[in-house]
Amino acid sequence: xxxxxxxxxxxxxxxxxxxxxxxxxxxxxxxxxxxxxxxxxxxxxxxxxxxxxxxxxxxxxxxxxxxxxxxxxxxxxxxxxxxxxxxxxxxxxxxxxxxxxxxxxxxxxxxxxxxxxxxxxxxxxxxxxxxx
Amino acid sequence: xxxxxxxxxxxxxxxxxxxxxxxxxxxxxxxxxxxxxxxxxxxxxxxxxxxxxxxxxxxxxxxxxxxxxxxxxxxxxxxxxxxxxxxxxxxxxxxxxxxxxxxxxxxxxxxxxxxxxxxxxxxxxxxxxxxxxxxxxxxxxxxxxxxxxxxxxxxxxxxxxxxxxxxxxxxxxxxxxxxxxxxxxxxxxxxxxxxxxxxxxxxxxxxxxxxxxxxxxxxxxxxxxxxxxxxxxxxxxxxxxxxxxxxx
Amino acid sequence: xxxxxxxxxxxxxxxxxxxxxxxxxxxxxxxxxxxxxxxxxxxxxxxxxxxxxxxxxxxxxxxxxxxxxxxxxxxxxxxxxxxxxxxxxxxxxxxxxxxxxxxxxxxxxxxxxxxxxxxxxxxxxxxxxxxxxxxxxxxxxxxxxxxxxxxxxxxxxxxxxxxxxxxxxxxxxxxxxxxxxxxxxxxxxxxxxxxxxxxxxxxxxxxxxxxxxxxxxxxxxxxxxxxxxxxxxxxxxxxxxxxxxxxxxxxxxxxxxxxxxxxxxxxxxxxxxxxxxxxxxxxxxxxxxxxxxxxxxxxxxxxxxxxxxxxxxxxxxxxxxxxxxxxxxxxxxxxxxxxxxxxxxxxxxxxxxxxxxxxxxxxxxxxxxxxxxxxxxxxxxxxxxxxxxxxxxxxxxx
Numbered sequence: 001x002x003x004x005x006x007x008x009x010x011x012x013x014x015x016x017x018x019x020x021x022x023x024x025x026x027x028x029x030x031x032x033x034x035x036x037x038x039x040x041x042x043x044x045x046x047x048x049x050x051x052x053x054x055x056x057x058x059x060x061x062x063x064x065x066x067x068x069x070x071x072x073x074x075x076x077x078x079x080x081x082x083x084x085x086x087x088x089x090x091x092x093x094x095x096x097x098x099x100x101x102x103x104x105x106x107x108x109x110x111x112x113x114x115x116x117x118x119x120x121x122x123x124x125x126x127x128x129x130x131x132x
Numbered sequence: 133x134x135x136x137x138x139x140x141x142x143x144x145x146x147x148x149x150x151x152x153x154x155x156x157x158x159x160x161x162x163x164x165x166x167x168x169x170x171x172x173x174x175x176x177x178x179x180x181x182x183x184x185x186x187x188x189x190x191x192x193x194x195x196x197x198x199x200x201x202x203x204x205x206x207x208x209x210x211x212x213x214x215x216x217x218x219x220x221x222x223x224x225x226x227x228x229x230x231x232x233x234x235x236x237x238x239x240x241x242x243x244x245x246x247x248x249x250x251x252x253x254x255x256x257x258x259x260x261x262x263x264x265x266x267x268x269x270x271x272x273x274x275x276x277x278x279x280x281x282x283x284x285x286x287x288x289x290x291x292x293x294x295x296x297x298x299x300x301x302x303x304x305x306x307x308x309x310x311x312x313x314x315x316x317x318x319x320x321x322x323x324x325x326x327x328x329x330x331x332x333x334x335x336x337x338x339x340x341x342x343x344x345x346x347x348x349x350x351x352x353x354x355x356x357x358x359x360x361x362x363x364x365x366x367x368x369x370x371x372x373x374x375x376x377x378x379x380x
Numbered sequence: 381x382x383x384x385x386x387x388x389x390x391x392x393x394x395x396x397x398x399x400x401x402x403x404x405x406x407x408x409x410x411x412x413x414x415x416x417x418x419x420x421x422x423x424x425x426x427x428x429x430x431x432x433x434x435x436x437x438x439x440x441x442x443x444x445x446x447x448x449x450x451x452x453x454x455x456x457x458x459x460x461x462x463x464x465x466x467x468x469x470x471x472x473x474x475x476x477x478x479x480x481x482x483x484x485x486x487x488x489x490x491x492x493x494x495x496x497x498x499x500x501x502x503x504x505x506x507x508x509x510x511x512x513x514x515x516x517x518x519x520x521x522x523x524x525x526x527x528x529x530x531x532x533x534x535x536x537x538x539x540x541x542x543x544x545x546x547x548x549x550x551x552x553x554x555x556x557x558x559x560x561x562x563x564x565x566x567x568x569x570x571x572x573x574x575x576x577x578x579x580x581x582x583x584x585x586x587x588x589x590x591x592x593x594x595x596x597x598x599x600x601x602x603x604x605x606x607x608x609x610x611x612x613x614x615x616x617x618x619x620x621x622x623x624x625x626x627x628x629x630x631x632x633x634x635x636x637x638x639x640x641x642x643x644x645x646x647x648x649x650x651x652x653x654x655x656x657x658x659x660x661x662x663x664x665x666x667x668x669x670x671x672x673x674x675x676x677x678x679x680x681x682x683x684x685x686x687x688x689x690x691x692x693x694x695x696x697x698x699x700x701x702x703x704x705x706x707x708x709x710x711x712x713x714x715x716x717x718x719x720x721x722x723x724x725x726x727x728x729x730x731x732x733x734x735x736x737x738x739x740x741x742x743x744x745x746x747x748x749x750x751x752x753x754x755x756x757x758x759x760x761x762x763x764x765x766x767x768x769x770x771x772x773x774x775x776x777x778x
Contacts, residue, residue, distance in 0.1 A: 070271050072177035073263065073322045082302050115496075119272050119307030121300040201726075216726065217429040224727040228718055241717065241725070250568060256515060258506035276501045277493015279433040280511050286568030288715050288729065291430040292493055295422035308422045309493030365717050369567055380718075 037106040042091040048078055062116075081116060086124040097122045174322065183266040184316055184374060185346040186330070187353045187362060188240060191379035192340035195238040198225050200341065203332030204242075207317065209301035218294040220306075222314040223329055237380065240329070240341070243268060243289035243314035244365060244373030251281035251290060260311065266346075266374050267316045277309040286366055287373075289313045316343075346374065385468055385772070387764040390604060397761060404754045411747015414740040415490045423493060426741050431733035432711045437491040439703045440745030442559075443588065444484030444752060445518075446581060447699070449556040450589025450623070452477040452525060452548065454616070459528070459545035465615055469597060471765040474529040476593050476756060478522060483752030485518060487745055511562065517555040524548040533763065556585050563706065570647035571710035576637065580630035584699065586623035591674075591695035594620060596756060598689050600766060609771035610683045617688050621678035624695060628671040631702075647713050650732070651705065658709035661701040670698010708735055 047054055049061075065079040077083045088102040089095055096103040097117055107114045172178065204210070204223045213219055223242035229235070249268045251260045259275035262268050270281075270290075282290045290313045293306060303319040306312055317327035325331075330341040344353035356362075362376040390397065418425055428435040455473035458466035466473075489498050502519075505512040528544040531537040560581030566572035594616050601608050639648035651662055677691040712733045717723060723730030759765065 066273055068177075070269065070273070071261070071263065073172075073265070073318070074175055074177055075319075075322050076175045085302065118296070119300065119305040119310065121302040121305070123299075123302075125302045215424070217431065217728070218424055220430070221727045224725045224729070226717065226723050226725040226727075226729050228721040228723055230721055232720070237721075239718075241729075250566075252506075252508075254509050254511050255506055256509050256512040257500055257504045258509075258512075274497070274500050274504055275494060276497045277495075278501075278511070279493065280509075282430070282433040283711070284566055284568055286715055287717060288727065292423065292433065294424035294429075311493070 037109045038100040038102075039106070040090060040100065040102065041088070043087050045087075047087070048083070081120055082125075085120070085122065089122075089124050094124070095122045172322075178263055178265040178322075180264045181347060182264075182345050183347045184245070184321065185266070185344065185353060185357075186316075186327075186375045187342040187344075187356055187378065188375065189340050189342075189378045190237055190239050192338050193225075193238045193240065193379075194338070195225075195227055195236070197238070197338065199332045199336045199338070200240050200329035201225060203328040204314070207301070207320075207328035208304045208315075209299065209306070211297075211299075213295075215294075220291045220293065220312060222289075222291075222312070239377065239380065241287060241289075241365070242329070242375070243316075244287050244371070244375045245314075245316060247372035247374070249371065250284040250286065254280045254284040256280065263318075267318055267321075268313075269315055269318060270311050270313065272305060272307065272310040272312070275310040277311065279311065281311050285313075286369055286371075385767040385769070387471075387766065388768050389762060389764045390600070390760045397757075400757060401754070404750055404757060407743075407746045407750030408754060410743045411490075411745075411750060414743040414747065415495075418491075418740050418744070419495055425738065427736045427738040428741070429733075431714075431728050432708060432735040434707055434711065435735065436737040436741035437487050437744045437748075439700065439707050440748055441484045441487035441491070442707065443699055443703045444480050444487070444748055445559060446556070446585040446703075447588040447592050447696075448477050448480035448484060448585075449521075449552055449559070450585030450587065451480055451593045452552050453586050453590055453623075454593055454619070455528070455532075456545060456549045456552070457619070459532075459541050460549050463615075465612060468767045468770050469593075469612070469616075471529065471532045471763075472597060472600075472760075473593055474525055474532065475759050475765055476596055477589070478525055478529070479752045479755035479759070480589070480592065481518065481522060482755055483748040483750075486751050487748035490744060514555075514558055514562070517551070517558050521548075521551050521555050524551045533765075553582075556582050559585075563710070568715055569710055569713070570644050570716060571638075571651065571706075571713055573644075574634065574638070576630065576634045580627075580634055583623060583626035583630045584702065587620065587627045587695055588699040590616070590620045590623055591692040591699075595689060595692045595696070597766075598685060598692075600760060601770065606766065607769055607771040612770055613685065613688060614683045617678045617683065617691070620692070620695070621675060624671060624675050624678065628667070628675070631666060631671070643719070646716075650713050651709055655709060655712070655732075658705050658712065662705045662709075665701025666698050666705060668698075669694050670701060674698070711735075 049057070061079045062081055065081070068074040069080065085096055090098070090101060093101065095101055097114075098104060099108075101122075103114060103117075103122075172182075201221070201223055205212075208222060210220050210222065223240055226239045226241050228237040228239060245262075245266055245268045247262075247266070249260070249262055252262050252268065255261075256278060257274045257276055259271045259273075260268070260281045261271060277292060279292055282292065290311050292311050293308050296308045297306065300306055304315070317325075317329075320327060326334075326343050330343045333339065333341045342353050342356065344351040346354055346357065348354055349358075357376060360378060362378045363380050364371075364373045364376055365380075426435060452473055454466050455470040455477075457463040458470045458473075489495060489501070492498070492501070502515055505515060507513070524544070524547050528541070528548045531541045531544045557578045560578040561575070562577075563572040564575050564577030597608070597616075600606070635648060635652060638644040639652065651658055653659060655662070674691040674694045677687045677694075680687065712735060714723070714728070714730050714733065717729065
């Protein structure tokens with residue numbers, strides 16, 4: 001047997017909580033919990049494309065390149081992931097991963113999963129000591 | 133058009149020029165294809181003109197010698213984790229003994245790079261595929277780790293990575309959960325070099341392994357295969373592997 | 381005059397029902413925990429290795445999928461072959477089929493080495509692969525059975541039941557044949573490599589699916605005290621008897637043909653005599669517990685609910701044993717690269733491969749079973765799938 005008064009109160013409290021929940025993103029943006037990405041370009045020279053294009057297109061470029069390399073054996077360096085790593089690996093850690101890594105810090109900020117380095121080496125060849 | 137202009141080009145002349153042009157247009161791709169078979173430029177896709185293969189002379193294979201195995205592990209970044217049952221082995225030496233005659237043999241076995249690979253037939257996503265030049269590979273971008281290729285392969289050539297790995301060779305990406313197998317050192321072949329196992333065997337002076345283009349009648353492997361008897365493992369399965377053996 | 385049947389969902393006291401759901405939540409939760417554990421650390425934490433690549437999760441999953449295909453038989457008997465005595469049980473049959481399939485597929489998807497790529501598994505299909513074809517077959521099976529199920533329940537669609545049922549039957553046949561040929565077309569392993577797997581799995585699926593269905597029917601009817609006629613039970617037990625007999629026939633045919641042909645005699649001897657745990661499970665589990673004993677119980681002329689339930693349970697146990705022998709035993713026997721030679725290598729060529737199931741694998745498999753049971757429990761409560769009484773002669777449809 002529900003009392004009408006209590007029902008109305010519960011409804012009002014529920015509405016209030018929902019409204020407050022809508023304000024949560026403000027809290028998220030306000031905090032400094034997520035560090036801004038570190039864009040440390042240690043090595044001089046240009047990237048293969050301009051910054052805006054790279055930021056927007058790099059997933060598609062890598063996806064296209066991997067089809068060419070894996071299925072057709074085209075190993076030119078322009079858009080290869082290995083080329084990216086060789087240039088962008090931090091001179092301090094030798095890797096593109098890690099808190100201040102070139103790839104990881106941006107991906108952490110954007111909250112996009114980095115699937116590449118489960119398989120691909122995150123350090124350039126000489127640093128990892130593998131034979132050519 | 134005045135009649136004068138037409139006089140300069142008779143019908144025969146016209147036909148001759150057309151034939152020459154047509155012939156040239158038809159020949160040109162042919163010339164280009166031969167060019168590709170010879171040495172592929174890195175920005176050209178692989179072609180079906182080539183079929184890479186191995187020829188292994190088991191009479192030169194010493195039991196206990198595993199130079200090829202060690203070279204493969206080093207080249208491809210395969211580390212010994214102390215768990216032999218789950219560690220990858222893209223090439224291994226199989227010691228054979230004939231049950232009836234007692235004759236023994238020592239044979240390196242790796243992915244046989246079949247012409248009709250069962251692993252390619254069963255892969256649900258198409259990650260296991262055969263490249264145009266005959267090398268059977270795993271596209272780890274789309275491998276879901278179902279292990280059906282491992283079930284299907286008659287040569288036990290495929291394995292799976294059982295845990296997260298780091299420190300990969302940048303030329304050989306490999307990772308947790310994906311199926312993998314001998315790639316015929318595709319990253320070396322595409323730059324005109326030999327697979328690591330063949331190179332190691334030759335460097336050590338055993339000379340048991342030859343690598344080359346089976347479709348090129350000028351190559352050493354094609355000439356040897358034509359001259360001396362060679363077999364394939366489980367030839368009865370009619371998969372036509374690219375790896376051939378002598379002395380079996 | 382036969383009265384028309386009144387279908388009613390599970391009702392009664394809620395407390396008992398919530399206790400049932402809580403019980404079912406246990407295998408579900410444990411299965412989920414196992415999945416995340418395996419996914420995080422990799423398959424190194426399981427008993428699987430490069431020699432035994434499909435382990436306990438596949439034993440459960442393939443059993444569930446096979447049983448799913450067969451559980452539809454009773455509904456097909458009613459709607460395609462006009463056996464009206466089974467009509468009251470047809471909706472339950474369709475539901476159990478869908479639930480078992482969902483449970484089996486869940487385990488298969490969760491056991492993937494890269495389960496984060498599940499979307500890839502269903503969007504990029506290699507149409508040459510029998511495995512990829514299975515993805516289409518499963519989805520199609522769920523769709524056709526779903527449509528048939530809907531037509532059964534929706535009075536206005538009742539007149540389209542037969543065409544929907546025929547489509548479901550054809551798809552069911554395709555699916556079970558494809559599942560069997562997954563093993564049958566595997567030329568690399570001596571224990572597989574036989575087209576007999578197709579009819580054998582048709583027989584197995586009919587037996588396991590019908591057994592599960594009868595068990596669920598008996599359980600639900602005793603839960604709610606809904607009377608079931610002896611006549612219906614007699615028909616069902618005889619049907620199951622035929623399926624169990626067929627399973628035994630094909631199993632014996634398969635094993636003897638493997639033994640007869642010289643090229644497969646070694647693997648036949650391994651399974652039949654030298655296989656240790658596999659030999660024990662084959663004779664004791666698949667043949668005796670899963671075949672001969674249930675057959676003896678089912679062929680008795682009098683209808684005893686206890687005997688029927690026992691027979692069904694034994695068929696299920698025998699089915700799990702058969703799956704273990706087929707899947708694990710088939711992988712334990714090494715691939716023969718050099719016939720006539722003794723092989724040995726650092727990659728375990730030429731030797732029988734050991735396998736110990738690990739706890740996460742078993743829990744994952746049981747999670748799939750729990751999922752199927754939970755789906756049945758929830759659906760029975762939400763939808764009116766079973767008549768109030770199953771002891772009247774069947775009248776006109778619905």
